[in-house]
Amino acid sequence: MAVCVAVIGKDNSPLYIGGVGNDTNTDNELSRQWLVHTALDALEERLATNNTNTANSASNSSRTDLRDLYLGLLYSTDTHKIYGYVTNTRIKLVLVTSSTSPSGSNIRDAEVRTALRRLHALYADAICNPFHLPGDQITSLKFDKQVKNLLLNNV
Amino acid sequence: MATQPSDNTEFPPEIILKPLALIGLSGLDIVNNAVHKTIWDAFSNNRRPDRASVRFKILNNTFEFPVVKPKRNSYEWYIPKGILKKNWIQKRVNLIPAVVVIFYDMEWNDPQWNEKIIECASRVQSIRAAVEGHTTRVAVVVVQSGLSPPPSEYMLGAERAQALCAACEIQSKSLFVLPHSDHLMGYIIRLENAFYDIAQNYYHHETKNIKQHRDHLNKTTHQYLFVRHQFKLGYLNELKQDLSTAHKHYMHSYNNLLETRTVDTNMHEIRTVAGYINYKLCKLLFALNLPRDAIAQLKSHIERYKNRVGPTELLFEHYAWIARQYSAFGELFDETIRAGLPAIQSQHPGFYYQQAAQFTVMRRQAMRSVCCDALQYPPPPDPLEGIVEFYGQRPWRPGRLSADPHDPQKEQAAVLALQYNERMFNHSAMIISFLGNAISQFKTFHSPRMRKQLVVEMANEYYYCADYGKALTLLTHMLWDYRREKWWFLASHVLNRALQCAYLSAKIQDYIQLSVEALSKHIQVPNNDKDRIFKNIMSVLNLNIPSPEPDLPASSQSKALELWQMAVEREPFAITIDMANISSFLEVKTKFRQQRYRTDEIVEVELYVRLNYVTSLEVRKLSVTISSNTESIEIPISDNGNSVISLVGGKVRKFLCQFKTNPQDSGSDLHIKNVSFILDSDRKRKIVMNFKVEESKVLESAVHPELLHFILSPKSDYEFDCIVPSTVASITARECRLSLDITNACPALQGEWFPTSFTIRNNENTEVNNVAITLSLLSSPDNPNPDSVTELSWKPEQSQGQPLKVSAATVNKSASYSNIFYLKSNRTTSITVQIKVTYLIDLPEIPKLECVKDFTTKITVTKPFEVTTHFVAMNFKPITKCFVDDPFIVMPQIKILSPWDLLIVDTELEVANCFNYGDNSKPSSCISNLEVAEKNVASDAICVKAKYKPKDLPTRVGLYNITWRRSNNIEGLCVRSTTALSGIPVDDCPIAIEVNYPEVVELQTSIPLKCTLFGKSDTPVRLSLAVEGTDAYMFSGYKKLTVTVPPHDKVELIYNIHPLVAGNTTPPRLKATVLGESAKQEVVTEMFEKIFPQNIFVMPKYNK
Structure with a gap:
């Protein structure tokens, strides 16, 4: 069970952070934001190494095309596991599962991959709104609802 | 770690230190004996990691070995009182050496040998007595001068060494000799390794002893001893530097400890010991290069x-x-x-x-x-x-x-x-x-954000221990980063804590800056109480004490009040806030109305201000700072003449700022540098809010300007969100009121000096002075390098360097200035000529203002004519090749392309090397002084012949020079155009033929046909000739014969022919076959074919 997902822009500003649980609790929200924010360290490091790898492999264009958007498990803490996904436009998607709850600790990699792909699709739908300004926070209620659904059911 | 406070959880030093085998050195008097001192220094100093893992200790005479506990025979009634004794490790590393080495100065040939050996033996004995009960090994080092003894005494040394061993009751391998004169370090290292071997042996023996105890133990009462013995084994193995065995024993020890029953009373002891053993385990795993296992060990x-x-x-x-x-x-x-x-x-x-x-x-x-x-x-x-x-x-x-x-x-x-x-x-x-x-660590391992989070936690810790200054410093630094990445929730968290710190430490500058930022729409404050924050700003401005932040620690509140009471009346009175870097309750956009201004125009800057926070704000002074490359001016902005500007929350105000430019700034840029708001309360304190505009900042604006149009922004707000700020405008020279007229007969013809007259008229209101005109060629896409093919001049036929310059001094009002320039181009293209006029004008407000105006005119150049070449034989039949010494006619045809009528003055052909004129002298032109119009074709004809066959195909027959001018340009200069005429292949034939025959004959009249064959080559040519007769003629002469044409001589053949029919007839023709040299056959056949007439016109005969 994912406890939180986040969409982060290419300039590393948060576009959307959604989580299950008591949203009004500030401490909960704060720890969630810390978690996602610090996950960016691992994400950026992963991207940097990916880039050098692809640069090393003699600008093999087909290889860069096939680059997997899903980055897998970024890192895990005692309480959470954090997965990352980066779109071709450098939008970063982060999914956090709880390693203490049984459904979260036994989650399979493929499930996370599917969930993040789904989130990517939802994100793409949301920004197709012509009145949405790229780089702004996503305020779409529909997106929010769908993401909450994704958090609860899918994974 | 100096700041770390002491608490009882710290590991004792003996656990942390790396165990080293202890070796005691006895008999070294390092205070009085220089030799002993150097020996000791060599042992103890400069212990690099590559030296043996041993520790040396000087044992002086007063050193006492720990008393050996009586050996226990049975563990049956023994109940251990604890797990690990505190002094055990201490004893191993400091008190019980593995080896005691006795140093003794003695030469083998010492005269007092007997006394010496007794003294040495007694020293050994006393050490033995001191270590009584321990199994500490004893070794003897005989310190010698190292001067090699005479060979006769080699045997003596061996004997005496043996004697010494016997006297001291030591094995011969425990006796060492140390010559101290030279190579001391080498000997020391060898000794050290030898001692180390003995020490390892000793520790091995010790482990065996401990292992023997195990049989006596039972799990019920001696669980602690299982732990203790295994720990000891581990430690001894560590002293022995057998790390993997040590790890094995520590692991046993750890597991035995796990099996121990824990209750509240022994909990502390068990976990303390478990911590030590775990530390040892992890340390060994790291040393064995198994970091993953170490991490796993810690986790479990x-x-x-x-x-x-x-x-x-x-x-x-x-x-x-x-x-x-x-x-x-x-x-x-x-x-x-x-x-x-x-x-x-x-x-x-x-x-x-x-x-x-x-x-x-x-x-x-x-x-x-x-x-x-x-x-x-x-x-x-x-x-x-x-x-x-x-x-x-x-x-x-x-x-x-x-x-x-x-x-x-x-x-x-x-x-x-x-x-x-x-x-x-x-x-x-x-x-x-x-x-x-x-x-x-996080900084080292590329985790800037994790680091930031920890810094914030650290700041919180400083906050809890009431060190508000440090907390504030840390928080303001972190706030910057969160703001930049737009993590507003985290920024809010940091900002609120920072605001508390600023309040508690009464730092007015930080307090105001943080408060201003807290009013931003991005920042959430506790209880959504932004009114209080705004009031606090106002009270600080009015030299009052602001109300406290919520959730402050009660203990610090009174102190904060005291601090504030002192601070409100003191510096800093002017609080400057750099608003561009923080998010705040004011938003500003500035815009030049135009991208560029002329020096005589008034520059207008639009300033839009939005107050996001719902309140009304009186700004005492609002000013815009604009800089050019010469100066920086601050322009105050007024609201309908009122310098106090009031802003209303949620509304956008628009201000217009007008000023004149400095004429010196012409050609440079104006930048909006700063917008400054000053809040003032007439009570000394003021707040200056600066919105600094930096070029780099503008570029990296988060939203692309083109996207701004999509934002829904109320019309009443001047569509604030859609405004694209424009902070740079360029200043150009004032508009110039001069006009230019160009007259010329365009298009120009290639190669001619083409005159263009221009007239500059002064439409200014006054006279203009120092008028200077500069002409230059501009490159254009179809003519990238105009200078290389085009010449400009004030006079025809005289090329002048570019640009052309002329000074017209003063031109009066409404007067004009005219001049002509000439242009010659060798290429058909279009030429752009720039005419740049600079002058000074005295305007009422600005004297001697320099003005510049650029005019351009485009001149196209076309070809006057086109020359094509035809080659014909002497009978005007077109030919495609010619033979050496065989004359033919070159016919250049000049097709006139010029729209203007031309006069061809003269033409001539300069033949190429391999050609010659057909006549002896140079022929005169057929088309001289010919007037031609567009689309006319003038044909010339020149007879030439080839002198010899060139090696390569000749590219051209020669250069054809045409001298021409425009026909309306009577006195004008002629232009000589040169065209290369195309080449014709030249062949040579071993023989030349001349056939004499009349063009016209009368029917039934015999006429002679004389054929002369000339030998052209250096060898005779044998030909077989045959006459090809026709029905129209009868002929007489050899029908078939073989002739030999001698070199450079001739053979004449004479036939008589007699036409039988009237009209166009083909006369009999000779055909030749070269005998022998067949390579020339083709050319000879061709020559005969060409020379012999195809037709002869036969006139009917009229009877008279």
């Missing part, structure tokens, strides 16, 4: 002991213990990394320091919940005084194993004492120290 260790909490009233001890496990591991990890272990972003010591900090926080929480009653230290006797023999045992009940507290009162007092100590403990300092370590 924590997992196993996490729930063994111990008594609730001492819960904090449990957390303190866990924190220590983590921090000690972090230090180990860090040391290993410094020794060369690579670490990665997801696994480095920082995480362990962070855990240590977190558990210290939990320790503090536990302290708060259990230690509230421990208000004072219990009355004497101090329960914590007392000597404990074992690690981790309580001083008030040493060596007791039973689970029940034997003295409840004493127990209670002890708990109280511990709780009181814990209350007094400075947890924040410890947490800050752990966080500090973690921060530096």
Whole structure:
């Protein structure tokens, strides 16, 4: 069970952070934001190494095309596991599962991959709104609802 | 780690130190004997890692070895009082040497040999007596001068060494000789390794001893001994430097400890010892280069002991213990990394320091919940005084194993004492120290954001321990980063805490800046109480004390009030805030109305201000700073003449700022540098809010300007969100009122000097002075390098350097200035000529203003004519090749393309080398002085012949020069155009033929046909000739014959032909076959074919 997902822009500003649980609790929200924010360290490091790898492999264009958007498990803490996904436009998607709850600790990699792909699709739908300004926070209620659904059911 | 406060969880030094085999050196008098001093220095100094793992210790005469405990024969009735004795390791590393080495000065040929040997033996004996009971090895080193003894005494040395061994009762391999004169270091290293071997042997023996005990033990009463013995084995193996065996024994020890029953009374001891063993295990695993195993060991260790909490009233001890496990591991990890272990972003010591900090926080929480009653230290006797023999045992009940507290009162007092100590403990300092370590690690391992989070936690810790200044400094730095990445929620969290710190430390500058930022729409404040924050700003402005922030620690509030009372009346009175870097309640956009202004125009800057926070704000002074490259001006902005500007929350105000430019700035840029708002209250204090505009900032604006149009913004707000700021405008020279007329007969013809006259008319209101005209060629896409093909001049036929310049001095009002320039182009293209006029004008406001005006005119150049070439034979039949010495006619045809009528003055052909004129002299032109119009074609004809056959195909027959001019240009100069005429292949033939025949004959009249064959080559040519007769003629002469044409001579053949029919007839023709040399056959056949007439016109004969 994912406890939180986040969409982060290419300039590393948060576009959307959604989580299950008591949203009004500030401490909960704060720890969630810390978690996602610090996950960016691992994400950026992963991207940097990916880039050098692809640069090393003699600008093999087909290889860069096939680059997997899903980055897998970024890192895990005692309480959470954090997965990352980066779109071709450098939008970063982060999914956090709880390693203490049984459904979260036994989650399979493929499930996370599917969930993040789904989130990517939802994100793409949301920004197709012509009145949405790229780089702004996503305020779409529909997106929010769908993401909450994704958090609860899918994974 | 100097700042780390002392608490009882720290590992004793003997656990942390790397065990080294102890070797005692006796008999060295390092104070009085220089030789002994150098020997000792060689042993003890400069111990690099590559030297043997031993530690040397000088044993002087007073040194006492620990007393050996009597050997126990049976463990049956023995109940151990604890797990690990505190002094055991101490004894191993400091007191019981593995080897005692006795140094003795003695030469083999010493005259007093007998006395010496007795003295040495007695020294050995006394050492033996001192170590009585220990199995410490004894070795003897004979210190000698090293001067080689005479050969006769070699045997003596061996004998005496043996004698010495016997006297000292040592084995011969325990006797060493140390010559001290030279190569001392080499000998020392060898000795050291020898001692090390002996030491290893000794420790091996010791381990065997301990292993023997095991058989006597039983699990029920001696569980502690299982742990202890295995620990000892591990330690001895470590001294022996057998790390993997040591690890094995420590692991046994650790597992045995796990099997021990734990109750509240022995909990502390067990986990203390477990911590030590775990530390040893991890250290060995790192040393064995198994870092993953070390991490796994720590994880399982924590997992196993996490729930063994111990008594609730001492819960904090449990957390303190866990924190220590983590921090000690972090230090180990860090040391290993410094020794060369690579670490990665997801696994480095920082995480362990962070855990240590977190558990210290939990320790503090536990302290708060259990230690509230421990208000004072219990009355004497101090329960914590007392000597404990074992690690981790309580001083008030040493060596007791039973689970029940034997003295409840004493127990209670002890708990109280511990709780009181814990209350007094400075947890924040410890947490800050752990966080500090973690921060530096996270920085090293590329985790800037993790680092930031820890810095914020550190700041919180400073806040809790009331060091508000430090907390504020840390927080303001972090705020910057969160703001930049737009993590507003985190920024809000940081900002609110920073605001509390700023209030508590009464730092007005920070307080105002943070308050202004707190009013931003992005920032959430507690209770959504932005009104209070705004009021606070206003009270600071009015020299009042602001109301406190919510949730402040009560203890600091009164102090803060005192600080504020002092601060409100003091500096800084002017508080400057750099608003461009923070998010605030004011938004400003500036815009030049135009991208460029002329120097005589008024520059207009539009200023839009939006106040986001719902309030009304009186701005005492609003000004815009604009800089050019010469100066920087500050322009005050007024609101309908009123310098006080009031802003209303949620509304956008638009201001217009107008000013004149400095004429010196012509050609440069104007930049909006700053917009400054000044809040003032007439009471000394003012707040200056500067919106600095930086070029780089404008570029990296978060939203692309083209997207701004999509934002829905109310019309009444001047569509504020859609405004694209424009902070740069360029200044250009004033508009120039001169006009230019161009007259010329365009298009120009290629090669001619083409005149263009221009007239500049002054339409200004006054006269203009110092008029200078500069003509230059501009490159254009179809003519990228005009200078290379085009010439400009004031006079025809005289090329002048570009650009052309002329000065017209003064041109009066409404007067004009004219001139003609000439242009010659060798290419058909279009030429752009720039005419740049600069002048000075005296305007009423600006005297001597320099003005510049550029005019351009485009001139196309076309070809006057086109020359094509035809080649014909002497009978005007077209030919495609010619033969050497065979004349033919070159016919150049000139097709006129010029729209203007031309006069062809003369033409001539300059023949190429391999050609010659057909006549002896140069022929005159057929088309001289010919007037032609467009689309006319003039044909010339020149007879030439080839002199010889050139090696390559001739590219051209020659150069055809045409001298021409425009026909309306009577006195004008002629232009000579040269065209290359195309070439014709030249062939040579071994023979030349001349046929004489009339063009016209009369029917039935015999006429001679004389054919002459000339030999052209250096060899005779044999030909077989045959006459091809026709029905139209009869002929006489040889029908078929063979002739030999001699070289450079001729053969004549004469036939008579007699036409039989009238009209166009083909006469009989000779055909030739070359005999012998068939290569020339083709050319000879061709020659005959060409020369012999195809037709002869036969006239009917009229009877007269």
